[in-house]
Amino acid sequence: MRLTRCKAAPARRDFTDAFLGYDRRAKTAPGAWYDMTNMTADRYPALATRRPRRTVRTLTAPAGLLAKDALAVVEGENVVYNGYTVAMGLSTAAESCPKQLISMGAYLLIWPDKKYLNTQDLGDKGSLENTVTVAAGTAVSAALCHADGTPYTGCTASAQPPADPSGGAVWLDLTDSSAPELKEWSADSGLWIAVPTTYVKLSAPNVGKGFSLYDGVIVSGLTGDLERFNGAHAVYALGDGYIVIPGILPSVTATHTGGMTVRRTVPDMDYVTECGNRIWGCKYGLVDGRPVNGIYASALGDFKNWNRFMGLSTDSYAASRGSDGVFTGAFTHLGHPLFFKESCIEKVYPDEGGAHRIVTVEGRGVQRGCWRSLAVVGETLYYKSRSGVCAYTGSLPADVSAALGDDVYDDARAGSVGALYAVSMRRADGTWHLFTYDAQRRLWHRQDGTKAMMFACVDGSLHWIDENSGALICADGDNENPFTWSVTSGVMGYDLAENEYVSRFVIRCDTEGTVALAVRYDEEAAWVDKGSFTGRGLGSIVLPVAPRRCDHLRLRLSGDAPCRIYSIARYVERGSDVFR
Numbered sequence: 001m002r003l004t005r006c007k008a009a010p011a012r013r014d015f016t017d018a019f020l021g022y023d024r025r026a027k028t029a030p031g032a033w034y035d036m037t038n039m040t041a042d043r044y045p046a047l048a049t050r051r052p053r054r055t056v057r058t059l060t061a062p063a064g065l066l067a068k069d070a071l072a073v074v075e076g077e078n079v080v081y082n083g084y085t086v087a088m089g090l091s092t093a094a095e096s097c098p099k100q101l102i103s104m105g106a107y108l109l110i111w112p113d114k115k116y117l118n119t120q121d122l123g124d125k126g127s128l129e130n131t132v133t134v135a136a137g138t139a140v141s142a143a144l145c146h147a148d149g150t151p152y153t154g155c156t157a158s159a160q161p162p163a164d165p166s167g168g169a170v171w172l173d174l175t176d177s178s179a180p181e182l183k184e185w186s187a188d189s190g191l192w193i194a195v196p197t198t199y200v201k202l203s204a205p206n207v208g209k210g211f212s213l214y215d216g217v218i219v220s221g222l223t224g225d226l227e228r229f230n231g232a233h234a235v236y237a238l239g240d241g242y243i244v245i246p247g248i249l250p251s252v253t254a255t256h257t258g259g260m261t262v263r264r265t266v267p268d269m270d271y272v273t274e275c276g277n278r279i280w281g282c283k284y285g286l287v288d289g290r291p292v293n294g295i296y297a298s299a300l301g302d303f304k305n306w307n308r309f310m311g312l313s314t315d316s317y318a319a320s321r322g323s324d325g326v327f328t329g330a331f332t333h334l335g336h337p338l339f340f341k342e343s344c345i346e347k348v349y350p351d352e353g354g355a356h357r358i359v360t361v362e363g364r365g366v367q368r369g370c371w372r373s374l375a376v377v378g379e380t381l382y383y384k385s386r387s388g389v390c391a392y393t394g395s396l397p398a399d400v401s402a403a404l405g406d407d408v409y410d411d412a413r414a415g416s417v418g419a420l421y422a423v424s425m426r427r428a429d430g431t432w433h434l435f436t437y438d439a440q441r442r443l444w445h446r447q448d449g450t451k452a453m454m455f456a457c458v459d460g461s462l463h464w465i466d467e468n469s470g471a472l473i474c475a476d477g478d479n480e481n482p483f484t485w486s487v488t489s490g491v492m493g494y495d496l497a498e499n500e501y502v503s504r505f506v507i508r509c510d511t512e513g514t515v516a517l518a519v520r521y522d523e524e525a526a527w528v529d530k531g532s533f534t535g536r537g538l539g540s541i542v543l544p545v546a547p548r549r550c551d552h553l554r555l556r557l558s559g560d561a562p563c564r565i566y567s568i569a570r571y572v573e574r575g576s577d578v579f580r
Contacts, residue, residue, distance in 0.1 A: 054477020
């Protein structure tokens, strides 16, 4: 009897030597990983563990972080800059934290507290706003004057011009009592010439204290002949006991005893950013009972003044917007202040002459609650939108987070260093995840479950505040406790109809620690341990696997020490299309 000789089932070797990072999609790309912990793209194309971290210090009540020449940290009511603690009297209320920190020259500006700190002179600090109240019963005197506060001499007020005036004589024309007019006699023309701009000096104890020249102030509380001065004005001259503002009186002098308030105010704003030596901000909601949907800018070079309107190119700026929805973030990119809503971007085109222009760009904006996700890598702005992480180069945003799969994230906070975008986000199941995106290689990697409050980059190193521990962490360090790592592959076996089994793995790696291998067959609940090895530097390790046929499988590698994996070979033998 002669039997037919059967050929052995063909075998193949799957070899991977370029690892593509994190890929959570249903069908993971070859060389990518469905899940990972503590990995990085630093050694691409090798698969490598991240760098050790360093705890810079442990903070009490951290509420903000910004990098200038050194790190600035908001800690409770204070600011710690370059290791020096500065008492600022900041609010620690939950609705006022975390803080928005803005850099403008040497100054650090803090919102929503509306305070400033000169980082070159830590004694120069205070509030952007200033209020002086003159109590009722205290005399407030008003007098016509020149712009520098010098009073007019020999000025008379009447409905008829003075007889026989001499050159330079001044007359307050009350012919129309509702519209008095100051006039000066011109000897050359023999006519009374109207003074184009008139000024009034308001004098009261300490009324000018805390203000500066050309401050935009709001006066209130005046009555009678002085009631006309209630409103917004620019201060043209001042001293501790007086201010000079534009205006005219129905008399040369007047007195008021009903009290007065002079304020330099800053609008309530949702988000702020610096651009072109101005601070820009936005607000959506009710302010003093009125609906507001606007964008504001401070006076040029003066972050304290938001109500200076003198008809100059350096004036403050305010504009209402027609787009619907709350603002969700603000950032300056390529010389343009950008104000985000979830469905659009309000892009400002600053103008040297003060004729600023705003264009509404329809597109994916920042997701609500993700204002801290805005960060620039190279010349590209990245942020978390409702549909994923977007890259914005100045035209329209583009999604770069397809590799994150169908998982839904919110409450994103991000920073950048070099070509790396690091973002800490909360997944829909409530867990936190710290991801890095390599913008040059377009690779995602997951590090761990860090919940970062804010990021900042100083001296080429990325720092963040760990919200759970309150620690200030540096991504480049050496005092971190040993950490574990792992990578889990996507489903292997989509490309074959027949069942198959794996006979062995060959892993080429460089590690001094232990590396363990586990396999999960056909999406069963349990992972099957397939052995481990302890590395001794660079070399190849062969891990034989007890044969078991399956339709598909997943591979998991894990370790307890820094590791670089250069290649993984998987030897597969086919079976029939019948499993049993």
